[in-house]
Amino acid sequence: MKYSPMVLILALLLGCEQKKPTGWIDADRIMHREAKDWVSLGGDYKEQHYSPLNKINIKTVSQLGFAWEYDARSPIGRVPRGLEATPIVVDGIMYTSGAWGFVYALDAKTGKEIWKYNPKVDASYVRKACCDAVNRGVAVWEGYVYVGTLDGYLVCLDGKTGTELWRKDTFVRRDVDYTITSPPQVAGNIVMIGNSGAEFGVRGYITAYDLKSGEAQWRFFIVPGDPKNGFENEAMEMASKTWDPNSDWEAGGGGTSWGQSAYDPELNLLYVGTGNSSPYPIWFRSPSGGDNLFLASILAINPDNGKLIWHYQTTPGEIWDYTATMNIVLADLEIGGTTRKVLMQAPKNGFFYVLDRATGELLSAEKFSRVNWASHVDMKTGRPVLTEHGQWYKDEPKLVFPSLGGAHGWPPMSFNPGTGLVYIPERVEPMVYTATKTYSWMPDRDNTGFDYSQMYKYKQVINQVKEAEDTITTESLLAWNPITGKAVWKISDGAPNGGTLSTPELVFQGTRTGYLNVYDAKTGEKLKELFTGTGIMAGATTYEIDGEQYVAVMAGYGGAPTDYFPQDAALHQYQNNGRIICFKLNGGETPLPPRTVKIPTPEPPDMKINSALVDRGSVLYWDYCEVCHGGFGEPPPNSTWPEGHMSQHPDLSKMPKDVHKVFKEIVLGGIFSSAGMASFSRSLKEEDVEAIHHYLVKIQQDAYDQLKKAAGD
Ligand code: CA
Numbered sequence: 128m129k130y131s132p133m134v135l136i137l138a139l140l141l142g143c144e145q146k147k148p149t150g151w152i153d154a155d156r157i158m159h160r161e162a163k164d165w166v167s168l169g170g171d172y173k174e175q176h177y178s179p180l181n182k183i184n185i186k187t188v189s190q191l192g193f194a195w196e197y198d199a200r201s202p203i204g205r206v207p208r209g210l211e212a213t214p215i216v217v218d219g220i221m222y223t224s225g226a227w228g229f230v231y232a233l234d235a236k237t238g239k240e241i242w243k244y245n246p247k248v249d250a251s252y253v254r255k256a257c258c259d260a261v262n263r264g265v266a267v268w269e270g271y272v273y274v275g276t277l278d279g280y281l282v283c284l285d286g287k288t289g290t291e292l293w294r295k296d297t298f299v300r301r302d303v304d305y306t307i308t309s310p311p312q313v314a315g316n317i318v319m320i321g322n323s324g325a326e327f328g329v330r331g332y333i334t335a336y337d338l339k340s341g342e343a344q345w346r347f348f349i350v351p352g353d354p355k356n357g358f359e360n361e362a363m364e365m366a367s368k369t370w371d372p373n374s375d376w377e378a379g380g381g382g383t384s385w386g387q388s389a390y391d392p393e394l395n396l397l398y399v400g401t402g403n404s405s406p407y408p409i410w411f412r413s414p415s416g417g418d419n420l421f422l423a424s425i426l427a428i429n430p431d432n433g434k435l436i437w438h439y440q441t442t443p444g445e446i447w448d449y450t451a452t453m454n455i456v457l458a459d460l461e462i463g464g465t466t467r468k469v470l471m472q473a474p475k476n477g478f479f480y481v482l483d484r485a486t487g488e489l490l491s492a493e494k495f496s497r498v499n500w501a502s503h504v505d506m507k508t509g510r511p512v513l514t515e516h517g518q519w520y521k522d523e524p525k526l527v528f529p530s531l532g533g534a535h536g537w538p539p540m541s542f543n544p545g546t547g548l549v550y551i552p553e554r555v556e557p558m559v560y561t562a563t564k565t566y567s568w569m570p571d572r573d574n575t576g577f578d579y580s581q582m583y584k585y586k587q588v589i590n591q592v593k594e595a596e597d598t599i600t601t602e603s604l605l606a607w608n609p610i611t612g613k614a615v616w617k618i619s620d621g622a623p624n625g626g627t628l629s630t631p632e633l634v635f636q637g638t639r640t641g642y643l644n645v646y647d648a649k650t651g652e653k654l655k656e657l658f659t660g661t662g663i664m665a666g667a668t669t670y671e672i673d674g675e676q677y678v679a680v681m682a683g684y685g686g687a688p689t690d691y692f693p694q695d696a697a698l699h700q701y702q703n704n705g706r707i708i709c710f711k712l713n714g715g716e717t718p719l720p721p722r723t724v725k726i727p728t729p730e731p732p733d734m735k736i737n738s739a740l741v742d743r744g745s746v747l748y749w750d751y752c753e754v755c756h757g758g759f760g761e762p763p764p765n766s767t768w769p770e771g772h773m774s775q776h777p778d779l780s781k782m783p784k785d786v787h788k789v790f791k792e793i794v795l796g797g798i799f800s801s802a803g804m805a806s807f808s809r810s811l812k813e814e815d816v817e818a819i820h821h822y823l824v825k826i827q828q829d830a831y832d833q834l835k836k837a838a839g840d
Pocket of ligand 1: 450
C-alpha cells in the first residue's frame with residue numbers, strides 16, 4: 128500500500144508517526160535503521176556489516192543453535208552453485224538472492240517461503256562466468272526488490288508478490304562475455320548495476336535506471352574505448368590519456384564492477400569499486416604502459432547525472448588481477464583530533480585504504496597482508512612505490528604477494544564502531560606471475576594472457592625466494608585498526624575465509640569446512656562453532672523478531688577463488704546443497720546434508736581410439752573444458768593451465784553411454800545449454816570435438832580397465 132502526499136502531509140501535521148507498510152525500506156529507514164532490521168547488504172547505508180543487536184553476546188553465545196533452514200538449491204542444471212549474498216531483513220521479512228539471480232522472500236522467523244522468483248536465465252551464460260553462476264544480493268526499495276541476472280538483465284520485482292514488474296537488458300553487446308554477478312545499488316532516484324567478465328575480455332561499465340520506470344538514466348564506462356571513436360564523456364577523455372592510443376581495444380580493457388558498492392545520502396555520492404585489467408599483462412593491453420584509468424579504482428559518482436566527482440586508483444597500470452571491487456564500508460572516524468567521514472576498502476592488492484569520502488583525499492594506506500609488489504604507498508602522491516617483485520613479468524616470472532585471489536576477496540569485511548576494528552577474511556598467497564608468450568583475444572575462453580600453469584611453480588623463481596614463508600599460503604580472520612593502520616589480532620585456524628558479521632561483542636564468520644564460527648570481537652577468542660556440513664562463504668545477517676535475535680547465513684560453496692576445492696572443503700563429505708540457515712539462542716542441532724556419493728566409472732563406449740586425436744584432444748580439453756570440468760592428472764605440454772583440479776561439474780571421464788552418443792550435439796549443438804552447458808560452435812570445429820571425445824574415452828577406458836582389474840575380473 129502506498130500513501131498519497133495528502134495523507135502524508137496530514138500525518139505530519141497531526142504529529143502522529145507515519146507507520147510504514149511492512150517490508151518498506153526508504154531513505155529514512157536506510158539512514159536511521161531500527162536495530163531489529165538489516166536494510167541493505169551491509170546493514171544500513173554505511174554498509175558496515177554491523178548490527179547493534181546484543182542479545183546474542185559473549186555470555187549467551189554458547190546457547191546458539193539451529194532455528195530453521197530454507198532449501199536454496201539451484202533449480203537449473205544439476206551442479207550445486209555457490210551462494211554469496213547477505214540477506215536483507217525488514218519487519219520480519221527476509222529478501223535475498225541465490226545462484227543465477229533467483230530471489231527468495233521468506234518469513235524470517237520461521238523460514239517459510241513467501242514467494243520465490245525464477246529469473247529464467249539463459250543458463251549457457253555460466254560458461255562466461257569466471258567464478259560460478261553466483262549472485263551477490265538484492266536491493267530492496269519502497270516496495271520493490273531489484274536483482275541482476277547472470278545473463279545481463281536488471282529486474283524489478285513487486286516486494287509483496289515477487290511479480291516481475293520490469294526487466295532491462297543492461298548489456299551493450301552480447302558477442303563478448305559479459306555476465307552479472309553484482310548486487311544492484313540504490314542511490315538517490317536511481318538503481319545502479321555493474322557487470323563481470325574482465326577475465327574473458329570485456330569493457331566494464333555501470334548503468335543507472337530510474338527506480339520506478341526502469342528507464343535508463345546514464346551509463347559510466349570504467350575504461351575508455353578506442354579514441355578514434357571519440358569519448359562518451361570528459362572522464363573517458365581524461366582516462367584515455369593514461370592508455371596507449373594503440374591499446375588492444377578489442378580485448379575490452381576490463382575494469383568490470385561486480386562488488387558491493389555504497390551510497391552516502393547526505394553527500395549524494397555513489398561509491399563504486401572497479402575491477403582488474405583485461406588482459407592482465409599491460410604490454411599486451413597498453414604496450415607503452417600508463418596508469419590505465421579507471422582500473423582497480425574507487426569512483427565517487429553523482430547518481431543524479433553519472434558524473435565522476437573524484438577517483439582514487441589503488442593499483443596504477445594493474446597487471447596482477449588486483450580488483451578493487453571488495454566491499455566498501457563507510458564510517459565516521461576520529462583521525463588527528465577531528466571526525467572524518469571516511470570510506471574504507473581492503474582490495475585484493477593487500478593495502479587497507481581509508482579515504483575522505485567527500486573529497487577522495489587519501490588518509491591511510493597500510494599493508495594489511497603480506498605484500499611484496501610495492502614497498503608502501505607514497506602519501507603525497509597516493510601512488511604505490513613498486514619493488515623489484517612489482518616490475519613487469521614480461522621477460523622473467525615474478526614471485527608476487529598477494530596472488531590473483533587477493534589478500535581479500537569478495538566475502539565482506541565488517542566494521543564494529545564500538546571496538547573500532549575492521550574484521551577482514553584475509554589470505555596470504557604467493558604466486559608466480561608468468562605471461563603467455565603471445566596474446567590475441569579468442570572467443571569462449573579465458574583471455575587474461577596469464578600462464579596459469581606456472582602460478583605455483585616456485586622453483587623457477589627460487590632466486591626471488593628470500594624467506595621460508597615466501598612460498599606459504601595462510602588464511603586468517605584479521606582484526607584491523609583503521610586509524611593506526613595496524614593489525615590488532617589474527618586467527619589462522621579453521622579455514623576462516625567467509626564474509627564477516629559484527630555485533631557489539633562478537634564476530635561471526637563461516638568456513639568452507641562447514642562451520643559458522645563466533646569470535647570475541649576484542650580478543651579473537653573463538654567462543655562457539657556451529658557445524659552445518661555446508662561450506663559457507665557469504666556474510667551473515669542478524670535481526671530481531673518478537674524480542675528474539677536471529678543470525679542467518681547463506682551456505683553453499685563454489686566460485687573463485689574457491690572453484691578449486693581444497694581437500695578440507697565440506698563438500699567432499701556432504702552434498703553441497705545451497706541453503707539459508709538460521710540460528711537463535713536455545714536452538715537445536717543443525718541438520719547435516721546427505722553424504723557425498725562417489726560415482727564409479729561406467730562402462731565406456733566400444734570406440735577405437737586414435738592416439739594422435741587423443742593428444743590433440745588433451746590440449747583442446749585443457750584450453751576449453753578443464754576450467755569448469757576439472758582435469759585429469761598432468762596438463763599436456765605447453766598448456767597454460769595448471770594440473771587438474773576438483774570440480775562440481777560433471778566428471779567427463781564418467782559419462783554414461785547415452786551421453787557419449789550425443790557428445791557432439793552437446794558441445795556444438797548446445798542441447799544441454801538449459802542445464803548450463805553452452806554450445807562451443809563459435810570456437811570449436813567438428814574435428815576438434817572428435818579429438819576431445821577421443822581423449823575422454825581413452826581416460827574412461829583406462830579407469831574402467833583399472834576398476835575391473837581391482838575387482839579381479
Ligand atoms: Ca578478476
